[in-house]
Amino acid sequence: MLAVNDYAVINKLAKNTVRTNKRQFFILFLTILLSGFMLFSVFTIGLTYLDLSRLQNTRLYGSEYDIAIMNGFTEAQKEILIYHSGVKSVGVLAYCGNVKSSDSDRSVNVGLLWGDKTYWESQKAPAVTEMNGHYPQRQKELLATKKALKACGKGSLSVGGCLSITYEDNRGIHTADFVISGIWKGYGGDQANFYVSEDFYEQTGYDLESSGILQAKFQSSYVTGKTIEELKDSLELSMTQVFQASKYIEKSLTILLAVLGLCFIICLSAYLLIYNILFLSVSGKVRYYGLLQTLGMTKKQLVRLICKQIWMVGVTGMTAGILLGVSVSLIVVPYVMKVFGISLGNTGLSFYPEVLALSIFVTGIAVLCGVRKPIHTAADVTPVEAVKYRENMGIPRAKKKRGGNLYWRMAKDQLGNNQKRTAVVFLSLAMSLMVFFCLTTLIDSQGRRTVYPNYWDADYIIHNATQTTENIASLQPAIDDTFLSEIQKTENVAEVHAVTGIPVTFPYEEGGFSDFWLKGCTEMKPYLIYSDAVSEYQRNPEKYYGMLKGIDGAEFDYLNESLGGIIDKQEFLSGRTAVLQYAGFEIPKKWIGSSISFSIGNQKRKIAIGAISYGDYYGATANIGANLIVSQSCLESLTSKPCVLSLVMKYQRSYDDETEKEIKNIIKASPYHNDLLSISKYEDRKTIRDSQSGMLETGTVISLLLLLVGMLNYVNTMANSIQNRKLTFSIMESVGMSKKQIRNLLIQEGILYAGGSVFITVTIGTGITYFIFQSVNYMKIPFTIPVFPLLCAISLVMVLCILTPIVTYKRTVRNRSVTERLREYE
């Protein structure tokens, strides 16, 4: 056959068809726009979410690393890591001692750390938000945080200021003046430490081979367990070295798979969205295409005409969708976040060219694949068939007469008549609900990371830090009766539990507990010699004093539960049993059941050990020796003047701003305010929230976007379906069905769609969510269903499913009579 130049006429016809069928093509345009928008926005914001998630980990851990080697490392091991192709950076961190007192505070507990250049400039940098001055270069320079300075009683000191401190290192206890070379602000557990120079570290007596920490960051954020294992094997670690991979990197591959799975679902949603509407759009015009064939249009020309129409709408829709995506992701979302004061840290929403390419690719593929089937349908139908064509007019199976409610029957039939379309609608609606469910669960779990586990899940803890290690008589009544009664009187404070105590000594007994403890202690302090230490201990046992601490019944219950409930409460309350606590080194279980001697002043006593605790809460006092925890009544029977060591408070309403302020004011008014250390659940949450930097909000935007797109997909599909069933509705009306009855039918159809999607979501969706949640749950957060947001989303979907068909029907019918509507098809 000779080729004819029909481009002009096909182009003209395509343009005219699009122009005269604005409504139908607008739905298709909107669909492609939504897909492009969804893909671009969700991936752009999603990448930012992942960055923020990693930033949160970095901030919580204090620095950016994937693996760490602790208890020392060799130069060879460091080189293996440096030259490993998969490793991006290798930093060194080392402990250099601790500050015991300053010229302004005689009881200080601040650590000294040294980090090499890579550690400070590469690994620590993401967790540092502000830096004044520089990292210490000279021996007597310190890099501080406000918290560390405050702990030394020098909160007002600035860069260049001087500080005299007494510190202990591996060579003994020294006092020296230091200059503050810099002050930094940021995140991590190293806030109560000073960073020192390499010169200082070198003269502390510590060496990297026995106490250094090596931190390495991988090039890629996703590493297999095999790579980590191989790297670990190549390091040939000694028995004492500890190799630790971060929980994130250990699960990174599973996280990657889960992320890819979510990406796949999102792409599939976009595909279904386009496929569904394209199919409905083309099949709705089969009569028209049949007419064109009747007039002599060849199948080839028809295919070109349809492609031309889809191309025009597709390119416009895709461009508009991506432009909308760019505006929303890069302008609207950052602006709204800024307005609401939500910071994205140093990770802004940025333009990713690969996301743009992916969005265009997926939308294009969806259009190409989606148009194939309807094109075949349109081209394969003969002109005569086309005139009578109705969507889904294939030969159905004969159906027996059935009973039951007419509307339900018809609604079910409607869903069953075009199973493919029904499946697509169910799937896309359920998928967006499932993705919403899954993302909300993940985001909600991040939200629950707002609690640093503290002792007894308390809202506020105050420690009396007046004690010094060297002086048994240093403990002051910083928390006296007045202070205690003020705290108790504070509104919203529901419970106050006090730990009281008194210093005790453990008389030296060869082979006894004191001897065992002294041996352990000298092993930890290389500058002490055991035999000398024994003589010193015998002469001055008060230099090695411990504490006798009293707790109330409620606190005993909590402690006993944490110890596995091994202590008899009566024995404990009556003062016959104590809990031995020491966090310095491990105390063997053999001491349980034995009696330990201790002295209060000149009184010598013995008490049986019921359990051993390694928790550091009771070790928060400055005594070098062990702690004996007894009941408060037991303590009061031994001494008339026990001192309050700490207060544990629980509020009626947790995280109450006003209560926090009141308690802080009481502390501030105390003459001992410098020696009252606080742990606040409210402050901890604030710290973590700061470290999350808008991560939760970013995630919420993604899930809402996906839910919105899923719902719009349903609206589109339903609008198209109603449009295609206009004639059926008119026929129904012509034989006596009232508009109210049609509304009932549509409502029931909507309920079936909503019910089905919700059913899929709560069954399969819960399974998928649980699987994905556990795959990425490297923080071991318990799986909890976010009931409220899920119920809101389900309600929204229900309302939408019911309203969409009704509104669309109303818009389709407008005010036209049945006759007018029937005539459209004559």
Place this chain on the structure above:
Amino acid sequence: MEKTIVKTKSLSKHYHVHAHTVIALDGVDFEVKEREFVSIIGKSGCGKSTLLHMIGGLDFPTSGTIIVDGMDLSKMKEEQLAIFRRRKAGFIFQQYNLIPDLNIYDNITFPLELDGAAVDKELIQELVKELHIADKLEMFPSMLSGGEQQRAAIARALAIKPAIILADEPTGNLDTSASHEVIGLLKVMAEKYQQTLIVITHDLDIAQMADRIVRLQDGKIEKGK
């Protein structure tokens, strides 16, 4: 003397198409007696279908009145008209207008079910037997020939025991033999159940079968016989 079942007075219907006004009916005065068989003829666009649809309560008049079985349709609201259609008027269309998603039985009983009325199974059996579609009840409209579909549409119209049967070119899509068969059946059934029958047709042979022929031209009744 037979009672008048349909009476229109000065019935007009104007359609607005963009800026133009199309006069479909122009002051039509028309009467049909009970159990009468009337055929309406006229050129395309003369207002035949509009008149039939008005009588059937499918459309609202622009002016004038329509009384059917004592009810003034021009004063009825949409909901009332729907109830009127499913109780009083049995429609038969050229395109059959069966509901594609329902099988033939469900199509026939559909108006009854809409009314919440009990289905007279004996009547249905009798109708489908006489219309020769008793073996097609479980099938869907798309599985039937044009003649079978039109017979199903007749069964649907008769199942509600309407006061009036309105057929809009019921044979328009059928061949001659099927056309005569359908009209014959329609006439027999209307006589049997004592119903009024108004048929629109282009076929003069079919029109001749009626008791009276009404000719419409440019929205006006030209001649009544």
